[in-house]
Amino acid sequence: MEYQILNTSTCLLVLLxxxxxxxxxxPSSCKCSGNDRNVDCSGRNLTVLPQGLQDNLTxxxxxxxxxxxxxxxxxxxxxxxxxxISNNWLKNVPAHLxxxxxxxxxxxxxxxxxxxxxxxxxxxxxxxxxxxNMVERAVLINNTLSSLKFLNLSSNKLWTVPTNMxxxxxxxxxxxxxxxxxxxxxxxxxQHLTGLYLHNNKFSYIPDKAFDQLSQLQVVxxxxxxxxxSDNQNIAYVLQWxxxxxxxxxxxxxxxxxxxxxxxxxxxxxPTALDSSPMIKGTKAGDGxxxxxxxxxxxxxxxxxxxxxxVTQSHPVLFPGTDRPLLRFPDxxxxxxATRTILVQDSTESNSSLSPATGSSTTPMTLSITSxxxxxxxKMPQSTTATLRKEEVTPxxxxxxxxxxxxxxxxGLLYLALLHALAVAMD
Numbered sequence: 274m275e276y277q278i279l280n281t282s283t284c285l286l287v288l289l290x291x292x293x294x295x296x297x298x299x300p301s302s303c304k305c306s307g308n309d310r311n312v313d314c315s316g317r318n319l320t321v322l323p324q325g326l327q328d329n330l331t332x333x334x335x336x337x338x339x340x341x342x343x344x345x346x347x348x349x350x351x352x353x354x355x356x357x358i359s360n361n362w363l364k365n366v367p368a369h370l371x372x373x374x375x376x377x378x379x380x381x382x383x384x385x386x387x388x389x390x391x392x393x394x395x396x397x398x399x400x401x402x403x404x405x406n407m408v409e410r411a412v413l414i415n416n417t418l419s420s421l422k423f424l425n426l427s428s429n430k431l432w433t434v435p436t437n438m439x440x441x442x443x444x445x446x447x448x449x450x451x452x453x454x455x456x457x458x459x460x461x462x463x464q465h466l467t468g469l470y471l472h473n474n475k476f477s478y479i480p481d482k483a484f485d486q487l488s489q490l491q492v493v494x495x496x497x498x499x500x501x502x503s504d505n506q507n508i509a510y511v512l513q514w515x516x517x518x519x520x521x522x523x524x525x526x527x528x529x530x531x532x533x534x535x536x537x538x539x540x541x542x543x544p545t546a547l548d549s550s551p552m553i554k555g556t557k558a559g560d561g562x563x564x565x566x567x568x569x570x571x572x573x574x575x576x577x578x579x580x581x582x583x584v585t586q587s588h589p590v591l592f593p594g595t596d597r598p599l600l601r602f603p604d605x606x607x608x609x610x611a612t613r614t615i616l617v618q619d620s621t622e623s624n625s626s627l628s629p630a631t632g633s634s635t636t637p638m639t640l641s642i643t644s645x646x647x648x649x650x651x652k653m654p655q656s657t658t659a660t661l662r663k664e665e666v667t668p669x670x671x672x673x674x675x676x677x678x679x680x681x682x683x684x685g686l687l688y689l690a691l692l693h694a695l696a697v698a699m700d
Contacts, residue, residue: 343367478507496524
């Protein structure tokens with residue numbers, strides 16, 4: 274009897290030990306949901322996997338712990354879809370991860386190299402986030418990661434854009450690295466790429482035809498790179514591509530400088546709707562409208578100067594009835610002013626007004642008037658030119674007066690003529 278009781282007690286103890294593993298009781302250091310298939314063990318200062326995790330997990334969060342090595346420890350979770358191992362002390366992506374993974378988050382660790390075997394058999398992986406590590410080299414293999422849509426390698430130490438990226442990928446974040454070059458053919462296969470983030474790197478130029486195959490690209494970030502804006506041979510490609518692409522370009526290179534080698538077409542009269550966007554095409558936020566605005570203002574100033582009366586203008590013109598040149602005024606009412614000055618009636622018609630600005634022929638008396646008028650114009654200071662023009666164009670009571678110098682000369686001629694007539698009569 275005692276033997277049977279002892280045997281029964283032994284069996285119960287064995288069952289108590291095996292139940293947590295077989296039935297999947299949630300570990301005391303974790304939180305579980307979904308029939309204990311979604312397990313959250315984050316922020317527990319764990320260094321080893323907790324006991325009691327069942328094999329059919331679909332979600333496992335091990336972030337914000339102190340894991341240094343998880344190689345070969347996660348292989349048994351053959352139904353796992355999401356694994357979060359961020360914010361630990363891992364030096365590499367855990368080896369032999371389950372092939373069922375859809376999402377892998379390994380941000381903020383000490384990973385230095387992304388090895389080819391780390392992702393070689395992850396056919397179902399859709400999201401791979403290894404940002405904020407110390408990755409200097411990322412080795413990928415052709416035709417692997419065929420389901421990958423999102424790759425985040427930002428905030429690492431990469432010098433070259435990784436080659437052999439999956440051809441079905443849609444978003445690649447390579448920002449905040451030390452990238453300075455794109456090897457030929459690196460982006461050729463990425464026919465489905467819609468988002469490319471290259472800001473905060475060391476690019477001075479983009480190689481020719483590097484972006485030509487990105488037909489589905491919708492947004493690209495290029496700001497905070499040391500672009501060689503003065504090197505019009507190397508930088509010309511990316512500037513021309515920015516001008517022609519349908520994608521939204523955030524932080525276009527050399528947006529604050531003119532691009533004489535990009536296009537020979539004249540600048541627009543004013544800013545367009547695209548110029549006001551922060552990812553101006555081809556400019557920074559607000560920069561796109563500045564240059565066309567300057568051109569427009571300069572154009573208006575030039576026009577204003579063109580209609581201002583300037584005595585220093587060239588193209589001399591002759592007064593009617595004389596061969597003495599007078600500098601032309603700009604087109605406008607100056608014709609009437611000159612005609613009024615020239616067409617003066619006989620002195621016997623005192624207090625008569627000047628003839629109107631019509632196409633009437635000049636009188637012999639015009640010679641006496643015009644002989645003195647060019648002299649008066651040449652002595653007139655430039656600052657009074659506009660005043661003189663205004664006084665001559667606007668009729669006033671003084672318009673009927675004949676200049677005193679002309680009157681004296683005319684009176685003298687009449688007097689001499691009278692004396693000559695008297696002398697002839699006396700003879």
